[in-house]
Amino acid sequence: MATLLDHCSLVRSKNAGPFTLTFDFMCHDRAAFDALVASGFLDKGLFAELYGADPEDILVVNHPLALAVKVSLPRPTVQGELRDSDCYAGQQYAPLMDLTFDTEPRP
Numbered sequence: 001m002a003t004l005l006d007h008c009s010l011v012r013s014k015n016a017g018p019f020t021l022t023f024d025f026m027c028h029d030r031a032a033f034d035a036l037v038a039s040g041f042l043d044k045g046l047f048a049e050l051y052g053a054d055p056e057d058i059l060v061v062n063h064p065l066a067l068a069v070k071v072s073l074p075r076p077t078v079q080g081e082l083r084d085s086d087c088y089a090g091q092q093y094a095p096l097m098d099l100t101f102d103t104e105p106r107p
Contacts, residue, residue: 001100002039007032013092016072018079021051021089023096025069033067041101042069050095052076 004011010026025042027033036042044055053073061070077084086092 002035002103003098003100004036004096007036011093011096013089015075015079015089019075021073021075021092023047023071023093025071027067027069030067033064033069035103036069037062039101039103041099042071047071047073051092 004025007027008025009028010024013021013023016022025036027036042060044058044060047053047058047060048055051073053076058071058073061072063070075089079089080087
């Protein structure tokens with residue numbers, strides 16, 4: 001079992017405009033990137049479950065040349081709205097940090 005920090009040197013979340021939340025997962029090296037992508041851990045289902053988004057609205061993009069994965073989804077609330085608890089979305093990655101996943105590739 002592994003965590004994101006076993007594979008990534010940087011995990012962050014931020015706004016991509018007032019309506020979109022984005023996550024960046026930047027891997028230590030090619031082996032870490034390949035293992036993370038092959039595990040299938042960072043999929044639409046995970047983000048739909050954690051952030052209450054429709055899987056159809058979630059975009060997961062692997063960037064092999066950058067050794068990074070980017071995930072974007074609609075913000076749960078519009079930036080700056082009365083119920084917005086994280087205006088810059090810089091803390092939204094936190095629920096991902098304690099999760100573990102199998103590093104064996106999915107079939």
